[in-house]
Amino acid sequence: MTILLTTGYHDASAWRAALADALPGREVAVYGVDRYDPAAIRYACTWHPPKGMLKVLPNLEVIFNLGAGVDGVLSDPELPDVPIVRLVDDDLTERMGEWVTLQVLNHHRGTLTYLARQKRREWKEDDQPAARDVSVGLMGYGTLAAHAARILKAIGYRVHGWSRSDKPADVPLFAGEAGLGPFLAATDVLVALLPLTADTRGILNARLFASMRREGIGPVLINAGRGGLQNERDILEALRSGALRGASLDVFNTEPLPPDASLWAAPNLIITPHCAAVSEPGAVSRYVAGQIARHERGDPVENVVDRSRGY
Amino acid sequence: MTILLTTGYHDASAWRAALADALPGREVAVYGVDRYDPAAIRYACTWHPPKGMLKVLPNLEVIFNLGAGVDGVLSDPELPDVPIVRLVDDDLTERMGEWVTLQVLNHHRGTLTYLARQKRREWKEDDQPAARDVSVGLMGYGTLAAHAARILKAIGYRVHGWSRSDKPADVPLFAGEAGLGPFLAATDVLVALLPLTADTRGILNARLFASMRREGIGPVLINAGRGGLQNERDILEALRSGALRGASLDVFNTEPLPPDASLWAAPNLIITPHCAAVSEPGAVSRYVAGQIARHERGDPVENVVDRSRGY
Numbered sequence: 001m002t003i004l005l006t007t008g009y010h011d012a013s014a015w016r017a018a019l020a021d022a023l024p025g026r027e028v029a030v031y032g033v034d035r036y037d038p039a040a041i042r043y044a045c046t047w048h049p050p051k052g053m054l055k056v057l058p059n060l061e062v063i064f065n066l067g068a069g070v071d072g073v074l075s076d077p078e079l080p081d082v083p084i085v086r087l088v089d090d091d092l093t094e095r096m097g098e099w100v101t102l103q104v105l106n107h108h109r110g111t112l113t114y115l116a117r118q119k120r121r122e123w124k125e126d127d128q129p130a131a132r133d134v135s136v137g138l139m140g141y142g143t144l145a146a147h148a149a150r151i152l153k154a155i156g157y158r159v160h161g162w163s164r165s166d167k168p169a170d171v172p173l174f175a176g177e178a179g180l181g182p183f184l185a186a187t188d189v190l191v192a193l194l195p196l197t198a199d200t201r202g203i204l205n206a207r208l209f210a211s212m213r214r215e216g217i218g219p220v221l222i223n224a225g226r227g228g229l230q231n232e233r234d235i236l237e238a239l240r241s242g243a244l245r246g247a248s249l250d251v252f253n254t255e256p257l258p259p260d261a262s263l264w265a266a267p268n269l270i271i272t273p274h275c276a277a278v279s280e281p282g283a284v285s286r287y288v289a290g291q292i293a294r295h296e297r298g299d300p301v302e303n304v305v306d307r308s309r310g311y
Numbered sequence: 312m313t314i315l316l317t318t319g320y321h322d323a324s325a326w327r328a329a330l331a332d333a334l335p336g337r338e339v340a341v342y343g344v345d346r347y348d349p350a351a352i353r354y355a356c357t358w359h360p361p362k363g364m365l366k367v368l369p370n371l372e373v374i375f376n377l378g379a380g381v382d383g384v385l386s387d388p389e390l391p392d393v394p395i396v397r398l399v400d401d402d403l404t405e406r407m408g409e410w411v412t413l414q415v416l417n418h419h420r421g422t423l424t425y426l427a428r429q430k431r432r433e434w435k436e437d438d439q440p441a442a443r444d445v446s447v448g449l450m451g452y453g454t455l456a457a458h459a460a461r462i463l464k465a466i467g468y469r470v471h472g473w474s475r476s477d478k479p480a481d482v483p484l485f486a487g488e489a490g491l492g493p494f495l496a497a498t499d500v501l502v503a504l505l506p507l508t509a510d511t512r513g514i515l516n517a518r519l520f521a522s523m524r525r526e527g528i529g530p531v532l533i534n535a536g537r538g539g540l541q542n543e544r545d546i547l548e549a550l551r552s553g554a555l556r557g558a559s560l561d562v563f564n565t566e567p568l569p570p571d572a573s574l575w576a577a578p579n580l581i582i583t584p585h586c587a588a589v590s591e592p593g594a595v596s597r598y599v600a601g602q603i604a605r606h607e608r609g610d611p612v613e614n615v616v617d618r619s620r621g622y
Contacts, residue, residue: 091441094441094442094443094466094467095441095442097466097467098416098419098420098442098466098467099420101412101416101466102413102416102417102420102422105409105412105413105416106413106422108409109409109410109413111413111417111422111581114581114582114583114584115426115581117584118575118581118582121568121570121572121575123566123567123568123584124584125583125584125585125586125589126586130402130405130406130591131405131406131409132405150465151462151465151466154461154462154465155405155408155409155412155462156405156408156409255434256434257432257434259432260432261432264429264432270425270426270429271425271429272425272436273425273428273434273435273436274436275436275437278436280441
């Protein structure tokens with residue numbers, strides 16, 4: 001029995017080794033590299049699988065998504081009707097917490113300003129609000145956001161969240177269409193951790209920025225969700241006009257971000273190359289092995305994607 | 312009855328207003344600006360007071376230090392024998408927590424590297440350890456360090472401390488001369504929050520850097536304590552040779568750091584202009600007013616400096 005792997009990376013050997021390590025006795029076939037019998041594939045571990053790759057596997061039982069966002073796999077119009085398991089991984093959650101915290105602090109504490117002054121050998125400090133006077137709004141309030149919220153609260157920030165539907169949370173939570181306006185009006189620093197769905201595509205646009213609080217250090221946009229959430233022309237204009245006071249983007253409409261993209265040189269923007277929370281092959285493979293063990297002893301796999309919601 | 316104020320700032324008006332606000336009915340005289348009767352001064356609020364300023368006040372009862380470090384006031388050889396109250400202020404503690412967390416994350420998550428790539432329009436990511444595989448050592452384990460430790464642990468870092476003497480702490484604590492070697496050998500990122508005393512002057516030097524762990528992302532030096540703790544020639548050489556993989560300095564031997572100082576352009580160094588944790592006049596004045604109220608109802612003032620220890 002074979003596990004089919006597609007990673008989106010040029011070189012899948014680290015993933016292949018990690019999966020083989022976590023699942024001794026199973027064969028691992030890398031899509032586009034190894035030959036395999038389609039009928040032997042029971043599990044597919046995929047990141048942005050090529051369209052049509054999955055529909056030709058007659059005995060496929062579970063699809064494991066190798067990252068946090070499932071829009072890539074869901075965009076396949078001929079997806080087989082088997083459970084798709086979302087990655088819920090402490091390692092990925094913690095790395096995202098690091099990145100989000102760093103970016104909030106970078107904008108709050110003026111990292112780009114002080115680095116520019118350092119280059120000019122200029123000794124000059126700015127007043128700044130205390131964390132308790134800065135409100136951070138987490139948009140998309142799942143596992144990743146809840147972890148980031150715990151860190152941000154420990155620093156002293158006022159933290160609240162927005163979610164599609166109401167649910168218990170350890171921060172004040174705004175919900176649904178009706179909650180979005182009040183959520184934005186209370187937000188200095190917006191952290192987007194939303195899944196990419198028909199409802200959220202392009203949601204980070206000029207109209208949304210104009211609805212944010214304009215006091216203190218904001219509005220600041222931080223997107224660690226999906227590139228498709230953002231209108232990049234609007235972000236560029238907002239940074240140039242001051243409608244946004246700063247932004248940090250880890251994700252883009254086109255990745256890698258093309259060398260001629262104007263965003264590279266936008267003012268008060270920090271760009272990272274989709275590295276906020278990289279799935280670590282060892283940790284992910286252990287998670288996959290744990291779910292396969294559940295499945296094979298007859299328990300339902302966990303963290304199954306709801307296809308109608310899109311996440 | 313008059314309160315004498317010296318702030319080290321060119322313009323003390325914000326401090327004067329904040330003190331007057333917190334202590335209604337008291338006169339506030341600014342040293343070097345206002346005329347005052349030395350015999351009328353019962354309290355002095357000072358930051359690096361000019362030598363000899365305090366000894367001519369016959370009725371002085373308490374000296375309040377307006378920042379976290381007391382080496383400035385203690386350097387006056389004719390200091391009157393009255394209690395010196397250290398500033399212990401939640402606002403200052405929280406701002407220091409922000410800065411320390413930001414600098415640890417900057418080095419762990421490669422901020423300078425990614426900003427340089429952004430300038431070159433280069434999309435390239437580096438592997439990096441998870442926070443749980445990075446150890447942060449807090450040197451000088453008082454109120455400031457304990458708060459920073461709570462945040463760093465929430466992010467996932469391994470955190471430990473070093474203190475002159477053993478005491479209860481919520482992280483593993485190394486103590487005294489004997490504990491320093493093992494502490495450094497376990498430390499990737501060293502955060503100095505020490506007071507400046509005869510024992511600690513110049514302690515951040517080449518020998519200390521050579522004693523730190525050389526695995527993962529370290530050794531990295533972060534100094535938010537006092538400039539006098541550091542040997543700046545050693546830091547410059549260590550950054551150039553790679554003996555230090557990175558550093559963040561908020562304090563310097565000479566402040567402002569002179570424009571011709573080589574440190575400005577040292578590799579992998581982040582410089583901020585002694586703004587890690589600025590005393591906020593309102594918060595500090597309320598603290599001073601609270602201590603004066605204690606003193607005048609006959610209770611001992613709190614957080615009194617031990618002159619023999621130097622902090």
